[in-house]
Structures are given as structure tokens and as C-alpha cells.
Amino acid sequence: xxASITNSTTRYGWAAIVLHWLIAAIFVGQFxxxxxxxxxxxxxxxxxxxxxxxxxxxxLLGLVILRIAWRLGSAAxxxxxxxxxxxxxxxxxxxxxxxxxxxxxxxxxxALVSVSMLEIPSVPFNLFVMPDLPLAESDAAESFWxxxxxxxxxxxxxxxxxxxxxALRHHFWLKDAVLTRMITPLSDQDAE
Amino acid sequence: MYARIFGIAAVAACLxxxxxxxxxxxxxxxxxxxxPASSSIRxxxxxxxxxxxxxxxxxxxxxxxIDNSDVGRSQVNFTIFPESVGTGQGRVDAFLRxxxxxxxxxxxxxxxRSTSVKRTGDTTALVTGRLTARGKTFPEKFTxxxxxxxxxxxxxxxTGKVLRSRYGMDVGTPxxxxxxxxxxxxxxxxx
Numbered sequence: 001x002x003a004s005i006t007n008s009t010t011r012y013g014w015a016a017i018v019l020h021w022l023i024a025a026i027f028v029g030q031f032x033x034x035x036x037x038x039x040x041x042x043x044x045x046x047x048x049x050x051x052x053x054x055x056x057x058x059x060l061l062g063l064v065i066l067r068i069a070w071r072l073g074s075a076a077x078x079x080x081x082x083x084x085x086x087x088x089x090x091x092x093x094x095x096x097x098x099x100x101x102x103x104x105x106x107x108x109x110x111a112l113v114s115v116s117m118l119e120i121p122s123v124p125f126n127l128f129v130m131p132d133l134p135l136a137e138s139d140a141a142e143s144f145w146x147x148x149x150x151x152x153x154x155x156x157x158x159x160x161x162x163x164x165x166x167a168l169r170h171h172f173w174l175k176d177a178v179l180t181r182m183i184t185p186l187s188d189q190d191a192e
Numbered sequence: 193m194y195a196r197i198f199g200i201a202a203v204a205a206c207l208x209x210x211x212x213x214x215x216x217x218x219x220x221x222x223x224x225x226x227x228p229a230s231s232s233i234r235x236x237x238x239x240x241x242x243x244x245x246x247x248x249x250x251x252x253x254x255x256x257x258i259d260n261s262d263v264g265r266s267q268v269n270f271t272i273f274p275e276s277v278g279t280g281q282g283r284v285d286a287f288l289r290x291x292x293x294x295x296x297x298x299x300x301x302x303x304x305r306s307t308s309v310k311r312t313g314d315t316t317a318l319v320t321g322r323l324t325a326r327g328k329t330f331p332e333k334f335t336x337x338x339x340x341x342x343x344x345x346x347x348x349x350x351t352g353k354v355l356r357s358r359y360g361m362d363v364g365t366p367x368x369x370x371x372x373x374x375x376x377x378x379x380x381x382x383x
Binding site: 042043044047048051117118119120121123126129131 | 239240241243281283284286287290291292363364366367
């Protein structure tokens with residue numbers, strides 16, 4: 001029973017599921033990594049963790065662009081009938097905000113390294129040189145983007161927590177398939 | 193070591209006219225103290241995508257001894273104080289001084305002691321020696337070019353490449369090259 005790659009009107013295909021969890025893991029991992037790298041005492045470890053954070057940031061950006069393209073090309077399944085009117089309105093807003101933050105976080109990080117007077121090149125996973133964004137370098141611009149990146153990170157992790165709490169509520173309280181359909185992909189047999 | 197160079201230069205003076213052709217054989221021989229005020233020790237490290245990190249050491253000391261009879265017995269010694277590193281970016285300087293790179297608090301000196309000097313041209317020589325940084329010692333080579341000699345002051349332009357990974361300073365590779373390009377102007381005052 002091969003899993004379907006595309007979504008149906010009620011279920012997610014495996015592409016959406018893989019992208020969702022991969023991005024979720026990187027997103028939360030990046031928050032933890034970002035938190036640790038700013039507090040570690042060894043300058044060497046900090047430098048290496050920051051480069052790793054940049055590498056995963058660029059990976060995240062690529063995956064998010066792919067995910068948004070996929071979402072636009074393969075409509076998400078609709079919410080179950082049991083979902084109330086408030087949540088029916090709130091969920092798409094939170095989902096839109098989550099997509100916006102998934103894009104804004106790596107972009108603001110990219111802007112931050114681009115404007116930094118330190119001029120440290122970005123070489124994701126030591127594979128290739130990622131050019132800087134065409135923004136003017138200055139300490140003021142670096143402070144601005146550092147603050148923006150920091151606020152977006154906390155907003156992002158807050159929304160992830162909200163999204164996660166909603167998923168648990170669906171599974172344990174409402175006992176519907178909202179969480180499980182993001183775990184088990186639609187099979188080709190189901191689709192037929 | 194340049195005594196012989198000057199001798200040859202003097203002999204060849206009517207063919208080619210090196211800047212120091214006028215310097216007499218015995219004039220360069222002697223012991224010199226490197227004068228930090230009129231010397232500089234600069235370095236650059238290439239980085240991925242072009243450009244590089246450029247810096248200099250503000251504090252160092254050293255001596256040059258040019259043997260009258262045997263160039264090979266000439267000696268160059270210098271000590272750099274890595275605490276004095278400067279790149280124009282305070283955060284980079286702090287990083288370089290920290291235990292990520294120089295560990296200046298625990299290894300306050302970088303030392304070079306020459307072991308051999310070989311003449312390679314009219315005004316150039318290859319200086320081989322032992323470089324010690326962060327407790328590790330390796331042989332290194334520098335090219336020295338005589339820049340001038342007048343009234344007891346001798347000037348050399350010294351260049352060389354050092355692999356930083358050997359001294360426990362490999363942080364940032366391969367984003368930043370392992371090769372450190374040294375470019376020094378050493379001015380010595382006769383003692």
C-alpha cells in the first residue's frame with residue numbers, strides 16, 4: 001500500500017508530512033541552538049555553533065520555500081466538521097503566521113550576517129559560499145537585524161507552542177484525526 | 193648575512209646598480225635591535241568567497257645579527273605579543289586574543305628563532321627557523337628582502353606563509369584559510 005505523495009481533501013500526503021516534521025525539527029532545533037550559541041562561554045564553540053546555526057537556517061529557508069510551493073500546488077485537507085467556528089477562523093491565521101515566521105526567521109538571519117561588520121562568509125555545511133544579501137553593512141543595521149531575529153524567534157517559538165497545544169487538544173480532548181493525519185500519510189488505496 | 197651580498201653588489205655595481213651598491217662590505221655586519229616604531233608585522237588570511245581578514249601586531253621585539261664572515265651564521269629572532277593584535281574590529285580582536293585562537297592570557301608570546309639563513313639573490317635570503325605559538329613549535333620559512341641600510345639602520349621586508357592549524361589555531365577553517373600570510377617590515381637599529 002504505497003503512500004500518496006499529494007494531499008486529498010481530508011488527508012495529507014507524505015510530502016506534506018515529511019516537510020512538516022522536518023521543518024518542525026529544524027525550527028525547534030534552531031531555537032535551542034540559537035539560545036545556546038549566544039550563551040556558551042568558549043568563543044571557539046560559539047563561532048562553530050553560529051556557523052552551524054547559519055547552515056541549518058539556509059537549509060530551513062530552502063525547505064520552507066519548497067513547502068510553500070507544495071502547499072500552493074497541493075491544497076491542504078479541510079478541517080473536520082467537529083471543529084468549532086472560532087478555531088475554524090483562528091487555525092488558518094496561525095498557520096499563515098507560522099509560514100510567515102518560517103520565512104522571516106531565516107531571512108532576518110541572512111540579513112543579520114549580511115550587514116554585520118564582521119563580514120564572516122556564509123558557507124552552509126562547508127559546501128558552498130552563500131552570497132550576502134545586498135544590504136549596507138553597519139553596526140546599527142546589525143543591531144536592528146539581531147533584534148528583529150530575536151523577536152521573531154520568540155514569536156515563532158510561541159506560535160509553535162500554541163500550534164502544538166492545539167494539536168494535543170485535538171488528539172486527547174476532541175479525539176479527532178487532526179494530529180494523526182499529520183503522522184500517517186494518505187495511502188494510494190485511500191485516494192482511489 | 194648581507195655582508196656577502198653587499199660585497200657582490202659592490203663588485204657588480206657597474207653592471208647593475210642595486211640601491212645598496214654603495215654600501216661597503218663591512219657596513220651591514222653587526223647586531224641590530226628591531227625598532228617597533230618603524231617596523232610592522234601584518235598578516236592576512238583569505239576567506240571563502242574572496243577577500244580576507246587583515247590584521248597587525250602592535251607590540252613585538254627582536255634582533256637581527258648579520259655575520260661579517262659567514263652569512264649562514266646570521267640570526268633573526270623575534271617575539272610577538274599576540275595580546276596586541278589589531279584588525280580594526282574590536283570583536284574580532286577579542287576573538288583572536290581568546291582561547292579560540294592565540295589564548296594570549298596563557299600564551300603571551302609567539303617566538304621565532306632562526307636556525308639557518310641562506311642567500312637566494314642579491315638582496316634576498318631564505319630564513320628558516322623555529323616558530324613557537326601556544327606551546328607548539330614547528331619549522332617555518334620566511335623570505336627576507338633587504339630594503340635599505342643607512343646610518344646604522346637596516347630595513348628588511350619579510351614575507352612567509354604559516355599554517356595556523358599546527359599551532360592549535362584552526363578555528364574557522366575552511367571558511368577562513370589555514371594559511372596565514374605574513375608581511376613584515378622590520379627595521380633594525382645598530383646596537
